[in-house]
Amino acid sequence: MTPVSSTSSSGPVERVVAVVAHPDDAELMCYGTLRKARESGAVVSVVVVTHGANGVSVADAGRQLTEDEREKEVTAAWHDTGIDTVFLHLPDGALKADLPLISRLEAELNRLKCGLLITHSPRAANDHQDHLAIAAAAANAATRVPTCHTVLHGEPHAPRSGFRPTVLVDITDVLDDKVRALTAHHSQGGRWYLSPQYTRHRAAQAGWSLRPAATADGRAFEAFETTLLTLAFTLSPEDPQP
């Protein structure tokens, strides 16, 4: 991960936290990025704010999900990755970026000593209302977390969004795992954005505007906007002292 130089072996341990609205959002938005961060030595956590029980699949319309059903799917998706999951169990559908939500997220980010925060994009006006609320609340909360040096906003799957990425993470070698992880969300069967075709297409097209040569060479990416990016340079032992 280019912007996170403090994950080097000589520096402090990087702590990456993804704060998402619903139980499948982190896998869709940043599965590969979180896996690459973990492989580089970072401590990685996924904070899922709602239980998602109101998000019934197209195929199961009319069925009521239990509050822990979708959380079990998240646990299965991240099984054996070394990445922690945290569930805040709020009801989905009507989140608001108000004082209780911002305070709750601020407490979680401080507890996890968040360095790099990944959350939803605030600029996709036609995106899910819970995504927009979390984007605003998490970015707001991060301003009062002293360890938080970088905020990345992941690509929404809302058509016609105003998303303009400036940051890419190469996920080529974990793309197959991302496709597999999304199959854990059985309760969401029938949703177009969970299909392997969409995941592979989005990963293949994410780099065209910023890294066309690498994309033409077959690299797959996850794309992000950023509202805060701090470059940290750590001296390695062999570096000459100034």
Ligand SMILES: [Zn+2]
């Ligand atoms: Zn969502």
